[in-house]
Amino acid sequence: MSPHPLAFLPRLIAHRGASADAPENTLAALSLAADRGARMIEMDATVSADGVAVVHHDFELDRCTNGTGPIIQHTYEQLQALDCGAWFDKKYPDAPVKFAGEPLPTLAQAARLILDRSMALNLEIKPSLGWDEPTARVCAETLAQVWPADAPIVVSSMSERALGVFKAHAPQFPRGLITYAIPENWRERMTDLGCVSLHCSHFFATPGTISEVQDAGYKILAYTVNDTAEAKRLFDDGLDAVFTDRIGEMNPLYGAAAP
Ligand code: G3P
Ligand code: MG
Known part of the structure; x- marks a missing residue:
């Protein structure tokens, strides 16, 4: 039997980097996660108005940058001028490290850092609503250029349309389906998209759902x-991995390989 495509999966995934201690989805957050022992990063990718894949979670710029409005209305040049760290300094004025001036990373820059630090990647494709097709296509083209086919990765999305488009453009990279609750027809949906993992809210990861998904051959x-x-609780119940903002706190407890 061939190994599972996600046989490399560690138990902890640094959600948007070390996002409790650095501004989420920045190069600083990715580096800090590596410093704290992370073996895998989750980050969100979307596209600029002129079709450059960039790393950012929200549809709008307001929460995590000094910009405003929809990211899809900004060109790459405009996004490059933004500050993605000052908001964090303002929110945590007593934090020992300052992050003002952190740029908004491109997907290519972030992926290279993750490779350089020998971490695995979970790229979440996060299209602005209605932009599923171009977002997935650009992410696929970018990853195909920078991410070696044999380097550890899973590409996920809540957008099944995006996953389908990604599969068509870069079938070499394993895919995961993100849900909140676990839908009744999760098997059919995973099969249609050729997914190898199901990523759900922790509220729905019960002993029953964990074993049902794993018994079907998925992570x-x-x-x-x-x-x-x-x-x-989740690891005792046999869950494969969690996404955490607190990699520094979790890694000493659960970073070692599962028994
Ligand atoms: O990929 C898991 C998780 O990141 C999905 O939710 O909103 O944090 O991107 P969100
Ligand atoms: Mg995400």
């Missing part, structure tokens, strides 16, 4: 777990 991952007792 099951849960987001977002920042409570150490909840992480213990």
Whole structure:
């Protein structure tokens, strides 16, 4: 039997980098996650108005940059001028490290950093609503240029349309389906998209759903777990991996390979 495509999966995935201690989805957050022992990063990718794949979670710029309005209305040049760290300094004025001036990374820049630090990647394709096709296509083209086919990765999305388009353009990269609750027809949806993992909210990762998904040959991952007792419950129940903002706190407890 051939190994599972996600046989490399560690138990902890740094959600948007070390996002409790650095501004999410920045190069600083990715580097800090590596410093804290992360073996895998989750980050969100979308596209600029002129079709450059960039790393950002929200549809709008307001929460995590000094810009405003929809990211899809900004060109790459405009996005490059933004500050993605000052908001974090303002929110946590007593934090020892300052992040003002952090740029908004391109997908290519972030992927190269992750490769350089020998981490695995979960790229979440996060299209602005209605932009599923171009977002998935650009992410596929970018990854095909920078990410070696044999380097550890899973590409996920809540957009099944995006996953289908990504599969058509870069079938070499394994795919995961993100849901909140686990839908009744999850098997059919995973099969149609050729997915190898199901990523659900931790509320729905119960002993029953975990074993059902694993018995069908898939990995099951849960987001977002920042409570150490909840992480213990999930690992005791056999969950494959959690997404956490608190990689520094979780790694000493659960970073070692599963028993
Ligand atoms: O990929 C897991 C998780 O990141 C999905 O939710 O909103 O944090 O991107 P969100
Ligand atoms: Mg995400």
